[in-house]
């Protein structure tokens with residue numbers, strides 16, 4: 001709804017649709033009604049449009065997309081038109097965020113004023129669509145093509161100050177000011193002034209002459225940054241029309257572009273992702289606790305043990321979240337290097353103006369290096385990030401148990417190991433949990449939090465809350481080897497090596513993944529993270545080539561198929577980018593170059609095992625990489641290790657850079673259709689047999705297909721768990 005009042009001859013229309021004032025159908029109806037009322041009321045000389053509560057409208061109601069209600073008029077464009085055509089000056093008074101359709105209605109207004117801390121932007125591209133209420137045609141007319149392409153194709157949020165510097169915002173209201181009062185005064189002063197040039201559809205695009213070169217520049221950038229995504233490209237094509245066509249023709253191109261994008265599976269996947277991101281914070285442990293009733297502990301001070309690759313990134317996350325951060329490292333050199341790295345990073349943030357001088361000195365003061373466990377006696381929570389060894393981790397947990405106050409939570413950043421086993425050496429298993437960060441910890445958005453068997457509701461609530469304070473996409477999962485992400489990802493990695501054995505080379509596999517939309521292929525990522533990481537994990541599990549007793553078949557571990565190619569690579573000192581050689585070689589830059597030495601290693605291996613290499617199609621490559629991972633995803637859901645398919649999808653989008661426009665592995669399977677996915681898995685299972693158990697069709701997947709075909713992803717858990725809970729379900 002909207003609220004209407006007239007103050008001092010100024011009509012004030014305030015959108016009132018909490019929490020974000022989205023422009024839902026009922027809001028659009030009421031907005032247009034009040035606009036007409038203000039227009040026809042002779043006592044009204046000007047009109048202010050604003051948002052009640054937290055914010056100016058943040059755009060269309062995303063819940064209405066792909067539903068019949070979206071087709072009900074008036075549209076946002078009808079409102080934009082009415083605002084622009086008004087004979088009385090219209091002023092948008094922005095506080096909070098003016099995003100998407102919200103900014104488009106502000107662009108329909110003759111003037112825009114904004115609170116200094118407000119944000120503006122057209123983020124539709126992130127939903128796989130484009131600004132569909134004239135934004136692609138009006139924004140370039142105010143801020144120029146180059147800026148508009150940048151804003152729309154990347155969907156960023158920009159400060160009011162930046163907006164003002166580009167001519168989008170006519171006045172910035174300082175902190176503490178009352179936006180509504182300022183807008184009313186502004187509106188009074190605008191009465192009687194010519195509105196001709198204030199109607200943005202009347203003016204031309206300032207840098208229209210540069211359209212071709214700008215188009216080439218931005219197309220190149222988006223194809224690199226958003227590989228495989230349709231929306232950024234369609235956005236650019238439609239913005240181009242603003243420079244070459246009339247406003248009306250440009251609008252038609254916008255309409256066509258919107259139809260194309262709305263009809264694509266990508267927009268559905270991205271809208272799913274928008275809600276999934278918010279859904280994961282509403283965690284629940286069925287029958288035990290959930291986000292609404294568990295109360296987090298207050299965490300003022302955190303300890304980080306181990307200051308290697310992960311520990312330093314984790315410490316930065318803690319400092320950014322305002323925590324006093326004690327860091328303990330056993331190796332003096334590593335301690336000095338780690339502290340230097342963290343302080344250097346704080347300084348970089350300051351130089352980039354991500355933090356101010358005061359914040360920088362607060363963070364520096366909050367970083368406290370200690371050289372023994374006693375130094376951690378006052379912390380509320382410890383995150384252990386030492387070598388991936390159960391023995392070492394248990395020793396550390398025993399020490400922490402002794403020195404830390406009884407209320408302190410003990411968390412491990414282990415990527416694979418059993419949290420309950422670590423908890424078992426303490427007297428506080430209810431206070432033990434996993435906090436699995438992804439490398440680099442201060443950059444990657446994912447935090448996979450692991451609840452142990454005995455973790456208390458307070459412990460779970462605290463680690464989830466801490467993730468939120470760190471602004472991470474924080475997903476709660478259960479305890480098992482590799483948890484959700486690494487457990488599923490192991491099959492993706494394993495299959496990639498099997499593909500090499502059978503006929504592919506690293507670049508061939510990586511190219512397929514790049515075409516799918518990954519920013520990097522599996523072997524490029526392996527080189528970037530370091531091939532030693534996987535090796536150490538395999539060594540901890542006794543799997544590596546060198547650990548096997550004489551006579552062990554090279555391609556088997558127990559009765560399972562195993563590819564030793566990754567071990568051979570490591571044993572040749574090819575540790576990845578840091579060694580300037582891994583699956584690829586690197587000559588002076590980070591560009592991966594296929595290396596004949598690796599090719600020879602693979603060829604020799606095939607010869608030794610009498611493998612006749614065959615051509616492997618891109619389709620088979622993709623299915624072999626992704627479908628076992630999806631199959632394991634269903635096992636993870638079946639076991640309750642992940643609560644929902646979108647939890648898995650968020651883990652992969654934010655922890656493994658899975659392309660957002662596919663929605664994630666589980667949503668992708670849904671897009672393809674579960675029956676088709678199962679068919680391929682079953683065929684492969686027949687071929688591979690018991691030595692490749694990751695192809696054994698998941699019970700949950702099989703049941704869903706047999707009984708429901710391709711049910712809505714939102715119903716998977718409900719349908720399956722209902723059936724599973726029935727007696728004699730055999731599930």
Ligand SMILES: CC(C)(COP(=O)(O)OP(=O)(O)OC[C@H]1O[C@@H](n2cnc3c(N)ncnc32)[C@H](O)[C@@H]1OP(=O)(O)O)[C@@H](O)C(=O)NCCC(=O)NCCSC(=O)C[C@@H](O)CCCCCCCCCCCCC(=O)O
Pocket residue numbers: 019020022028058059060061062063064065066070071074075076077097099100101102104123124127130131132133135258275278279
């Ligand atoms: C604004 C935010 C940055 C705030 O972040 P914050 O972290 O503070 O809060 P949350 O993100 O947790 O949000 C709280 C709560 O609100 C829900 N919510 C937020 N935004 C919307 C929204 N736009 N619609 C619906 N619900 C919303 C959110 O889900 C949370 O609730 P939950 O229960 O899930 O916890 C941040 O919220 C944010 O980034 N929001 C989205 C901003 C955005 O993307 N805006 C663009 C929207 S798309 C758009 O505006 C399109 C326009 O160009 C118009 C296109 C017209 C084309 C016509 C074709 C078809 C059809 C559809 C109907 C359109 C009507 C029409 O034109 O007539």
Ligand SMILES: NC(=O)c1ccc[n+]([C@@H]2O[C@H](COP(=O)([O-])OP(=O)(O)OC[C@H]3O[C@@H](n4cnc5c(N)ncnc54)[C@H](O)[C@@H]3O)[C@@H](O)[C@H]2O)c1
Pocket residue numbers: 305306307308309310311328329330331334385386387388389392396413414415416436437438439529533
């Ligand atoms: N590197 C990754 O990509 C990644 C990602 C997620 C999780 N992890 C997990 O994080 C943990 C750390 O991994 P990393 O890559 O940072 O390892 P790393 O080898 O870079 O750092 C580990 C650090 O711990 C220190 N250390 C070892 N024993 C110690 C002790 N008893 N007390 C204090 N310090 C000690 C070492 O000196 C070293 O500096 C592992 O459990 C790993 O599985 C790693």
